[in-house]
Amino acid sequence: MSAEVKIKAESRTQFGKGAARRIRREDKVPAVLYGHGAAPQHITLPGHDLMLALKTANALLSIELDGDSQLALPKQVQRDPIRGFIEHADLILVRRGEKVTVDVPLVLVGQAAPEALVTVDHQTIELEAEATHIPESVEVDIEGLGVGTQIQAGDLKLPQGSTLVLDAEALVVNFIAAPTAEELEAELAEAEAEVGIEHDVSDAELEAAAADAADGAEGATGDAGSDPSQE
Numbered sequence: 001m002s003a004e005v006k007i008k009a010e011s012r013t014q015f016g017k018g019a020a021r022r023i024r025r026e027d028k029v030p031a032v033l034y035g036h037g038a039a040p041q042h043i044t045l046p047g048h049d050l051m052l053a054l055k056t057a058n059a060l061l062s063i064e065l066d067g068d069s070q071l072a073l074p075k076q077v078q079r080d081p082i083r084g085f086i087e088h089a090d091l092i093l094v095r096r097g098e099k100v101t102v103d104v105p106l107v108l109v110g111q112a113a114p115e116a117l118v119t120v121d122h123q124t125i126e127l128e129a130e131a132t133h134i135p136e137s138v139e140v141d142i143e144g145l146g147v148g149t150q151i152q153a154g155d156l157k158l159p160q161g162s163t164l165v166l167d168a169e170a171l172v173v174n175f176i177a178a179p180t181a182e183e184l185e186a187e188l189a190e191a192e193a194e195v196g197i198e199h200d201v202s203d204a205e206l207e208a209a210a211a212d213a214a215d216g217a218e219g220a221t222g223d224a225g226s227d228p229s230q231e
Contacts, residue, residue: 004132005053009033009065012042020088029086033063033072035093041065051086058102058134061091071131073100094131101128101165104135106172110143117178118142125153125172126165135159140173149175 012023012030020030027047034040043065053059054074061072072091079086094100103124112118125138138156154168179187 004060004062004071005049006062006064006069007045007049007053009043009045009063011066012044015042024085024087029089031089031091033065033070033091033093035072036095038093045089047086050089054086054089056136057105058136060094060132060134063091071095073102073131073134096130096132098131099128100131100134101126102134103127104162105137107137107139108173109139109141112142112175113144113146115178116145116147116149116175119174119176120172121174122153122166122170122172125156127158127162128165129159129162133161135162142173142175145175147175147177 028044075092076090078088151173
């Protein structure tokens with residue numbers, strides 16, 4: 001279960017793009033805290049502390065504001081597409097003991113059989129759990145599993161206190177035959193042909209082609225020499 005992270009917040013009274021830029025220059029993040037029918041609270045949070053806290057999925061935040069403490073979960077986080085820093089955060093209020101629906105990362109444990117290629121259809125699993133006891137991940141053991149194996153959501157061993165929200169029959173992990181080197185080369189050549197990629201012929205390929213042509217010419221000469229009509 002993820003630990004509760006305390007973060008000191010400040011009330012925000014200035015809005016707009018200009019105000020947001022000034023806040024970010026101070027290494028702070030504009031955020032909105034809402035939920036439980038309360039009016040949205042516009043706040044700023046320390047950028048570094050928030051970034052560290054959100055490295056954990058579904059981080060439980062204890063927002064310290066004006067001498068009061070409120071629990072919240074990240075609802076939506078906007079990041080700079082190039083530099084990756086947090087631009088804005090929407091946080092939803094939760095209470096101890098309250099059930100919440102969250103997406104929890106799926107983690108594969110072990111190695112599948114060598115001939116099997118593992119494909120994951122759901123990177124996260126939708127669960128219901130207590131707000132203060134949200135699991136960090138759902139583990140699935142794939143050790144030694146071979147081609148043809150399929151793991152559905154209902155097959156997963158969920159952390160204690162969690163219940164499945166995702167359809168129990170949803171395919172989560174699939175094990176298919178790994179492609180051969182020849183199949184991979186053929187797929188690559190087909191993909192390159194579709195986008196018009198052409199490769200220069202190497203000297204080795206030219207020599208091989210010339211040798212094949214020479215062999216073919218010799219064979220043709222031999223056949224002509226044995227033609228009864230020429231005797």
